[in-house]
Amino acid sequence: MLNQLTIAGILTEYTNFETVSWDRLWTATRQTIYMSALSVIAVFVLGLILGLILYETRDNQTIWSVALYKSVSVMVNIFRSIPFIILIVLLIPFTRVIVGSITGPTAGLPALILSAAPFYARLVETGLREVDKGVIEAAEAMGASKFELIMKVYIPESLPSIIAGITVTAISLVGYTAMAGVIGAGGLGNLAYLEGFQRGRATVTLVSTLVILLIVFVIQFIGDRWVSYIDKR
Template identity: 75%
Template sequence: MLTNTIQTGNIFLDYLDFESIAWDRVWVATRETLYMTSISVIAVFFLGILLGLLLYETRNSSSTFAVILYKVVAFLVNVFRSIPFIILIVLLIPFTKAIVGSMTGPTAGLPALILSAAPFYGRLVETGLREVDKGVIEAAEAMGSTKWEIIKKVYIPESLPNIVAGITVTAISLVGYTAMAGVIGAGGLGNLAYLEGFQRSRPNVTLVATVIILLIVFIIQFIGDTWVTKIDKR
């Protein structure tokens, strides 16, 4: 009983041993996570809006071309949404190596991050567009607005709260994806927690990496909620 108590105490002290942590490595890993998250969020934001608009516009169209286009895009979106992220990274290794020139590092993790999250966000955008008041769209069409003007002045402004809420959820998911990507060599806090923390039996490093990831998630959620509150006039 006494031995178990001592061992438990030692493990607890290991978690609190912050002096032995190489903080320069923690900072580098944090920057890598922020780099992967920020670049992928920006790319996913624009690709997701394009996908959402495309799915929304072709969904109920009577044009043969639009019907075929919708089925193709919807199929690809569903495929990439369904593949587990860790498997997608492996499947994209040849593609990643071809366009990035490497299979490891933060930049090498971007293709998988973007291709996994953009279809998910595209569906969220499509859902937000469906909630736009049809009367507003009909009024814009009656005034002779072009399709681009309707997109710019009706679709986007009216669905903006949902668009922002969607990118907030997606950004938080991407933070988790970066941790998984880090385990197989993309760097970041996931890589730090796995190599420096788990494999070397240093729970203090794993704890610090986890806390920093949580802080990043909380900050993203706070910014997203604040933005939605400001732009939502309903």
């Protein structure tokens, strides 16, 4: 009997939809999508550049290439190793200078970008290393410049890996936005914590979590379909 009452109480707590402010939920969803979309775009560009640098300088033994590879590699490893919640706190002074505030969706972008770009750069580097060496050598034999190699060989040949990598990174960024929201960046994480957990409204936390899951599923679906369309192997 006690167990039945306990289960009934839990179900009631998680299905009290009167506690959900749908306007706030919509606003928080837009904030999460805003943070995720802008950070994914920035991470894609920055991670692609860093990945290309790592790939191009990895086996080059000139002094400048070695120095550049070690510098970029160390920077990537450092930012990739710092837990996101710590990184966003460390970047508060930097965020205040470039954004003018330490709260709100825009204030969460620097930490989101700097935490995910190094991770994605390594995925790009791995994808580039899987490109068939014969294709690269054939392009070089035809007199292709370095820029042409990048645009016509490296990126097209590794595009399925690049897209799969940005899909994984985008899903991680959605999770990061939830953590950023807890310390004032807004979004669904902020709603789930402040409106849900802090005020004892379990339904708010549940609904916020379900919306985050929906966003993740949409990203994964789009990424999988895109990779399937591009990958002709």
